[in-house]
Amino acid sequence: DFEGNHCSTYNPEISHTNPGEGLLMRPLCREDYDNGYIQLLSQLTTVGDISREEFDARYRSMDDCLDSYYITVIEDTSTGQVIASGTLVKEQKFIHKCSARGRIEDIVVDDKYRGRQLGKLILDVLTILSKKVGCYKVSLECLDKLVPFYSQFGYKTEDKQNYMCRRY
Numbered sequence: 001d002f003e004g005n006h007c008s009t010y011n012p013e014i015s016h017t018n019p020g021e022g023l024l025m026r027p028l029c030r031e032d033y034d035n036g037y038i039q040l041l042s043q044l045t046t047v048g049d050i051s052r053e054e055f056d057a058r059y060r061s062m063d064d065c066l067d068s069y070y071i072t073v074i075e076d077t078s079t080g081q082v083i084a085s086g087t088l089v090k091e092q093k094f095i096h097k098c099s100a101r102g103r104i105e106d107i108v109v110d111d112k113y114r115g116r117q118l119g120k121l122i123l124d125v126l127t128i129l130s131k132k133v134g135c136y137k138v139s140l141e142c143l144d145k146l147v148p149f150y151s152q153f154g155y156k157t158e159d160k161q162n163y164m165c166r167r168y
């Protein structure tokens, strides 16, 4: 329970303030370019070579979109490396009385750190955050095989709603 909000149970008990021994949950920072953030994302999908300048420019442009990108990471404090990450994007809308939609994106846990409930923890934190920052709904896209995982957190495939996509 994070500040009165309902969320999953954890065994062993962990939370955003104590994600496990030697681990720290915090927002992404610019220095994470040197802390394995790019390599971590590469465990999710193609990232490609990103120079420090390119990373900094993208970091700044996300930061300039006030209250839109919430990137949460977990650091292994013994190595300083980022070992898990997830993003909440708050997309502003006119609909629903000028509300906003939340999107959960790029959830990834380093394969060496799987089985410690860290994906679940990040998802709980971002889901609670989406409500707190005023989203009327929050959604995510995932592979078929991950539907049972995300279903645990109240995410459902909606009737008559399809995810459609064009790739370039």
Ligand code: 16G
Pocket: 044, 045, 046, 104, 105, 106, 107, 108, 140, 141, 142, 143
């Ligand atoms: C997954 C991610 C999505 C990410 C995509 C990248 C979650 C919940 N979903 O669907 O956020 O952008 O993978 O895959 O983390 P792509 O490179 O094939 O678009």
